[in-house]
Amino acid sequence: MADRPHAEPESILVAGASGGIAHALLEEVAARWPGAQLLTTSREQELETDIAHRHCTVELSEADSVEAVRTFLQRQGPAPSWVVHCCGILHDDSHGPEKSLAQCQDDWLLHSMRINVLTHLHLAQAVAPLLKKHRPFLWASLSAKVGSIEDNGLGGWYSYRMSKAALNMLVRNLSIEWGRKVNECCVVAVHPGTTDTALSGPFQENIREDKLFSPATSAGRIVDVLQQLSRDKSGRLLFWDGGVLPW
Numbered sequence: 679m680a681d682r683p684h685a686e687p688e689s690i691l692v693a694g695a696s697g698g699i700a701h702a703l704l705e706e707v708a709a710r711w712p713g714a715q716l717l718t719t720s721r722e723q724e725l726e727t728d729i730a731h732r733h734c735t736v737e738l739s740e741a742d743s744v745e746a747v748r749t750f751l752q753r754q755g756p757a758p759s760w761v762v763h764c765c766g767i768l769h770d771d772s773h774g775p776e777k778s779l780a781q782c783q784d785d786w787l788l789h790s791m792r793i794n795v796l797t798h799l800h801l802a803q804a805v806a807p808l809l810k811k812h813r814p815f816l817w818a819s820l821s822a823k824v825g826s827i828e829d830n831g832l833g834g835w836y837s838y839r840m841s842k843a844a845l846n847m848l849v850r851n852l853s854i855e856w857g858r859k860v861n862e863c864c865v866v867a868v869h870p871g872t873t874d875t876a877l878s879g880p881f882q883e884n885i886r887e888d889k890l891f892s893p894a895t896s897a898g899r900i901v902d903v904l905q906q907l908s909r910d911k912s913g914r915l916l917f918w919d920g921g922v923l924p925w
């Protein structure tokens with residue numbers, strides 16, 4: 679237990695739960711821990727699943743979501759043992775990742791920041807008052823390797839890269855602040871690997887088949903990594919196999 683303080687979560691919150699990886703994560707944790715309390719947030723009114731869960735419909739990019747989610751969580755009991763935050767955006771119907779500086783538009787960068795950073799900040803603000811010194815707590819934000827500044831050798835994808843880099847800094851800060859507050863606290867950013875979801879859909883053409891993973895495969899690997907975590911990995915950007923990526 680001392681080496682793996684997060685191995686048996688009593689309750690798990692999956693945020694952005696309508697997404698491809700989030701949905702698979704919900705199935706994965708429900709199968710591994712049938713007795714765990716499962717909590718979800720999404721913009722959707724309800725989720726297409728038979729898995730028993732308590733749901734909060736919320737737009738996490740809005741500031742008033744902090745109070746709404748906090749009230750929801752307080753009604754469920756103590757802080758969740760795990761929070762896995764899946765919100766993220768790479769493209770929409772009229773915007774895609776920029777190949778060059780000339781393609782950058784203010785509104786898309788700001789929107790990317792709202793979804794890729796603010797949704798995570800607001801959920802953290804909702805959860806923070808519920809944390810207890812002696813209750814182990816694990817937070818994982820799904821981020822992306824392309825948000826690593828050191829790893830960036832290709833360029834492009836300005837808004838996604840910049841917003842994920844900002845998310846990574848948020849995660850690092852949270853790991854420091856919450857690490858002082860909670861004895862067994864682990865806060866990480868996780869790169870799930872290229873996964874076959876709506877987010878990656880338009881960009882799968884040049885990806886080798888063995889490098890494109892199903893949501894179930896990615897979810898299983900993410901849960902494997904989270905189960906093994908301890909304080910020494912807190913404040914890190916992790917690859918899907920648990921290895922540490924440079925910030």
Ligand SMILES: NC(=O)c1ccc[n+]([C@@H]2O[C@H](COP(=O)([O-])OP(=O)(O)OC[C@H]3O[C@@H](n4cnc5c(N)ncnc54)[C@H](OP(=O)(O)O)[C@@H]3O)[C@@H](O)[C@H]2O)c1
Pocket residue numbers: 693694695696697698699700719720721722737738739764765766767793797820821822823869870871872873874875876877878
């Ligand atoms: N798929 C990949 O290859 C890949 C690779 C690297 C990193 N990632 C990261 O993994 C995470 C999950 O991605 P995914 O592949 O599962 O993508 P997805 O199926 O498109 O799901 C995206 C998630 O983001 C939320 N979201 C999308 N647009 C939003 C908006 N306008 N406002 C608020 N929330 C919004 C949705 O939450 P609601 O339930 O609230 O709608 C949904 O959970 C993302 O953070 C992504 O950056 C994915």
